[in-house]
Amino acid sequence: MEGAESSRHSERELYALTTPNEEAEQASNESKQGGWITFPFITGTLFGLSLVAGGWASNLIVYLITEYNVKSITATKIFNVVQGSNCLFPVAGAIIADSFLGSFPVVAFFAFVSLLGMIMFTITATIQSLRPPGCAVGSHTCETPSNLQYGVLYMTLLLASLGLGGTRFTIATMGAGQFDKPNDQATFFNWYFSALYFANAISFTAIVYIQDNVSWGLGFGICVIANAISLVLFVLGKRFYRQVKPNGSPFTSIARVMVAAIRKRKILKTSGRQDYYFGFTEASKMEDNLPTKSFRFLNLAALKTQGDRQLNGLCTRSWKLCTVEEVEDLKTLIRIIPLWSTGIFLGISIGIFSSLVTLQALTMDRHLGPHFKIPAGTFLLFNLLATAISILIIDRFLLPTWRNLARRTLTPLQRIGIGHIINIFGFVGAALIESKRLHVARTHHLMSQPSLAVSMSALWLVVPLGVVGIGEGFHFPGSVGLYYQEFPKSLKSTSTAMVSLLLAIGLYLSPAITSLVDRSTGWLPNNINDGRLDNVYWMLAVIGAVNFGYFLICAKMFKYQNVEDHNGPSGLAS
Structure with missing residues (x-):
């Protein structure tokens, strides 16, 4: 027991030694950025991009039926696939931002992709050759879109969905990251949802009305202008933003637990505290806790063996050894x-x-x-x-x-x-x-x-x-x-x-x-x-x-x- 305790203290000391000395200086520089000065840039960008998203997505079924002669039930299927993408892509965008690239480059890039999508929408609405000849809704003699016309339409939908996906959640995370106090973060989220709902309300009413009663090209053209202004506004605020460094994908640890448990499936399980790996930072918090008994097979991932990778005589995390905390995190999921x-x-x-x-x-x-x-x-x-x-x-x-x-x-x-x-x-x-x-x-x-x-x-x-x-x-x-x-x-x-x-x-x-x-x-x-x-x-x-x-x-x-x-x-x- 004394040996195990000494080992854990050594692990914490090693972790402290490996911490970069530049962290204090970096924190000082970051403290000069962020705060409420970033609010108009981020909220204005969100408002404009939400206006754009509502402008093309809310009236998509009507656009497909009236301008592309798509049958009504087929139009609903296309609409649901697009809406599914609009919900899935933001998850992927948030993971990319949090794990690898950071929020600013992700939002800037996908806001530009959204702009390309809206330009394509405007082109399809104004160039007749990109759509089939018009006819009465519900008529059995309507000409269906050609493969080329479908291809341009699907590319347009893909660009617009990718643009929405890379910005919707990521800009919310970035905005909250500009504040240190929970009350300020809560206030930001209140404004975030207010801007989101207000922008959608304008899209669902004013822009949809223009598309239905004036011109589809004008309706999409307004979205192009709003998207361009949002992109410029977001980039202009770059020097004020606090850049949060990505920490790597949290899903990697989940995969490591599963792989490590499978690789150690033939090892006999033991129950001593000293047999499990608690890591460098959580040892003092978890040293009185063993892995829970549920899903016991996963506990093998935190079981220390002679073949585990070592650094200066101490075990380290790998695809054969995970911390108890990582194992318990997977069990929670x-x-x-x-x-x-x-x-x-x-x-x-x-x-x-x-x-x-x-x-x-x-x-x-x-x-x-x-x-x-x-x-x-x-x-x-x-x-x-x-x-x-x-x-x-x-x-x-x-x-x-x-x-x-x-x-x-x-x-x-x-x-x-x-x-x-x-x-x-x-x-x-x-x-x-x-x-x-x-x-x-x-x-x-x-x-x-x-x-x-x-x-x-x-x-x-x-x-x-x-x-x-x-x-x-x-x-x-x-x-x-x-x-x-x-x-x-x-x-x-x-x-x-x-x-x-x-x-x-x-x-x-x-x-x-x-x-x-x-x-x-x-x-x-x-x-x-x-x-x-x-x-x-x-x-x-x-x-x-x-x-x-x-x-x-x-x-x-x-x-x-x-x-x-x-x-x-x-x-x-x-």
Whole structure:
């Protein structure tokens, strides 16, 4: 035991000796940068890029149907794949920035890529040869795009999605990194989400209106100008930014644990504290703790053997030996994966719902007064507003009221569970409204006339959009709070991207689900007046109920690692 203690002290001394002496000087230089002087540059850039992203993504289905003669259900599939990319690419961009390049070069490069994408959008909207000849929506004689036209369109979508992905999360991380005080960071995030929602609101209304009623080229041209201004503004603030040095990929340690455990699978396990490797920095904190008994196979990765790499007689981390902390970090991820997976269906259902709502709006009366017609792409704004308003009400009113009445806080798992339930009710409401719409269409004999609007106000769609948005206001912040609270320290920045990752998976899967439903049931023809969209929504509600049961099982089995803020081992049990 004395030998083990002496070894650990030697490890800490070695770590201290290997620390560069220039760190103090570097910290002094960094302290002169950052702070609120960077705020207008970063927030202005975020606002402009968010305006651009909303300007092309929110009205994409209408653009594909009206300008490229793409069939309505095919347009929803393309839209969901693009939306999935818009959720997946930010995760990749955040990992690249945090692990390898740093935030500034990533944001600058991908803001330029976004600019190229918007230029391509403007070109496709203004040069007729890049689109098929126009024809009436729903006509069976419309000419489909050529391979060249599809190729240019897909390249444009790829550039625009990459531009969004490399900037959306990365600029948030960079902005928070300019501040040292948690209160300042919290204030920045408040402004971040305010700018994000405000920019999207402008995109979903003003830019979409210009695209639908004035010119697609002008609408995309405004996005080009906004993107160019954002890029210039971001680069101009370079000398004020605090540059945070990337620390390497945290996923490497996860891979090392798995590889090391497999390589040592034939070694007999022992239980002595001296047999496990705690590393240089965490020895004093973890010296009284052995690896937990769950997933025991992974404990082999931290077991010291004679063949492990050594430096001055001391073991060092390698692909054969990991620290106990790294092993426990991987176990934490494994424990939370089942809960995380319950959100994948939510991503699928949201993808299907948001795309089909746009198709419904195209077939309904969208007039607001005698002279104004709401663009179909604008209706998704109601979902966004419901989410934003519900988050504000939950944080400012519901949570404090719950704490006062119940003498305990509403746990992340409880917020997620409430979100699941509300979303089910949202799909039930969508099914009932669609049943009414189909009844009106049949009464007026519009089944074979998709170009004629049903005499039913499209404002009815605001009801299910609002309910689903409220459900998202419970579910997604609860999920972010759970992942940030429970994820290992090395993965804290990545934890906030886990919601975007599950949305990406859900949105990628939604076209496959849509195709399966179409082939199996015939509920989703090109003319939705001939289909049964209401049955699709009933299906989403039923599967959502089954998924909620799966969530309850996962929540019951889950135990918080940070239990000081909770009254029981499970949020639903407390």
